[in-house]
Amino acid sequence: MISLNYRDSRPIYEQIKDGLRKLIVTGAIGTDEKLPSVRSLATQLSINPNTIQRAYNELEGEGYIYSVPGKGSFATGDPDADASRREELREKLRELVAELRYLGVSQEELRSLLEEETPGGFPAGGKEGTT
Amino acid sequence: MISLNYRDSRPIYEQIKDGLRKLIVTGAIGTDEKLPSVRSLATQLSINPNTIQRAYNELEGEGYIYSVPGKGSFATGDPDADASRREELREKLRELVAELRYLGVSQEELRSLLEEETPGGFPAGGKEGTT
């Protein structure tokens, strides 16, 4: 489900956050779908449960998952809460585009990169059905 | 020229790398223009020169700057060398777009974000004039 790259300079908990976030935003983990438990994922990745919990905790802070004590952690389907993160990502996109343009990638190519994603629009599920 | 955010979890040398890279790719620092010296930037930011050097060293490895012992460090205008980084950035863009789409940003808005950058194309200067 998630793989760690020990050559990566980034901390493990960041890699886990990114991996899970990616699964969620691509729809691989659907709305209200259960994520692996803290302990099971720790065992599976051969790392300490505390590290997993840190990742889950921060993902919850960002609004991508929610946790229910005793039950588990689940993917959020309605991430409206974090307008700040949205603006942060917009800025990231601007910088990324500027750099790619600098490296000689044409605007046409960027456009096609933009359109190859989520061909039908939103991942299945979407905003309905929450609460 | 560059500001540090001590609340940011990322290491200082990474922030410096990003800051300088941004100045370069946006054209704020033109081709063959001199960057602040290792020691002066260290003084200015109140950090150790070694930390600056690490940033400069890695930026040179990525092809964004070149250094001449005794003279200084300068912005590269011809970053053709790193096709690998280009592909890496493309992948980053894909993931970023997926996440923004998930957060409800429309494709139209993404398109406009794409077009508001470098309206005329490349930053002034460009490929000519190098060697």
Place this chain on the structure above:
DNA sequence: TAACTGTATTAAGAAAATTAACACAGTATG
């Protein structure tokens, strides 16, 4: 009850980043 779940805490250990204090060689200027 037994086996899960998330959460919390405190301590120790390991890894990474940062600083400190130098040294050497090339460049520019007076």
Place this chain on the structure above:
DNA sequence: CATACTGTGTTAATTTTCTTAATACAGTTA
């Protein structure tokens, strides 16, 4: 030449961050 810059390199110590370890508690599920 001499002084003051420049980038670069090295070694060690310090500081910070990440990761692990070992528990514990409370809610859930079968």
